């Protein structure tokens with residue numbers, strides 16, 4: 146009896162073929178950029194104590210209230226799948242005293258995050274982020290370097306048409322004043338707001354500012370802006386960032402409506418949007434979170450970073466017809482008969498150990514079927530070995546792109562192929 150099928154969970158994805166290859170290339174290229182900026186790799190667990198996220202992201206945020214995958218483990222510990230990595234990086238930094246261990250204070254990561262959001266294009270329940278964090282630095286130069294890094298990243302990945310928007314959120318105290326001013330402002334507009342924003346009015350009034358509903362946008366149009374509430378010191382910090390970015394030729398706009406959905410931010414925040422992403426248009430986002438290290442038990446305040454959504458990046462590259470397909474030259478060894486297979490395995494081993502991508506058929510198919518398979522994997526060369534060739538100590542080397550072929554000595558296959566690959 147046929148068993149019922151089990152499908153992937155909603156909001157999760159299987160990737161294979163060119164898409165999986167593009168993914169790996171994008172990740173490798175991003176790491177090149179991160180390493181050029183002096184960030185070191187860090188890997189933190191996918192599961193953490195739930196309290197890590199509620200204390201850092203904020204207990205009233207949508208992520209904590211509605212989106213976390215949380216459960217009690219067998220020992221009754223409250224555990225969550227990570228919805229983002231910043232909190233985990235700070236936890237690791239504080240827990241292992243990384244600043245005192247010569248591990249540096251600049252880290253990059255890449256990996257899956259989990260949020261139980263309503264799935265749609267560009268919004269998944271398991272999605273992937275690549276990000277960087279600079280810890281223990283309060284100076285605005287760190288904000289500038291972080292923004293230069295994201296600019297280089299987009300350039301290196303060939304992303305055009307992205308928009309960088311900056312805002313200054315000031316300190317928590319100033320934000321509290323701004324929060325009550327916003328609440329006062331929105332109260333008379335309550336009935337015009339969408340259901341979510343009516344709830345946000347008491348719990349998380351900032352999020353009304355980035356609601357996409359037309360009525361909420363209209364209501365927010367003449368609301369007070371944070372820039373009128375920030376202190377002189379925070380304004381100076383922001384001015385240093387923006388004037389240095391200007392002098393370095395970085396394009397950006399200041400948008401007082403960027404409030405971010407996580408509570409740990411202070412001072413500089415930013416988002417990069419892209420028109421190809423539709424309504425979920427944030428490709429990456431980040432900012433400064435000066436208080437988080439101390440909040441999680443560390444000593445040195447100051448931190449800044451960003452994270453980019455890999456699925457959204459791939460959506461843009463796909464819309465632009467760009468891909469990062471594997472461009473390495475590969476070889477397909479066609480073998481006909483048992484003796485030929487033995488020879489083929491031994492040559493394949495030599496090629497693979499010399500880092501030449503090499504394919505073989507593993508089902509003793511016909512010549513025609515094997516050549517078809519070579520076409521499918523886009524092999525540039527086919528090495529054809531049959532009984533006759535073994536008798537003569539030779540093989541046929543076919544250039545699949547130029548449709549030419551020649552005989553090569555079996556004992557010299559590796560050198561002959563390497564010579565042609567160059």
Ligand code: HAM
Nearest residue numbers: 229231268269272427428429430431432450451452454
């Ligand atoms: P975030 O804005 O929540 O920030 O997420 C950063 C990026 O992750 C977004 O701009 C988006 O591209 C992607 N993303 C978020 N949620 C989803 C989803 N459900 N499906 C697909 N992509 C998604 C953070 O996570 C902060 N930790 C960023 C940061 C790092 N701030 C300082 N350092």
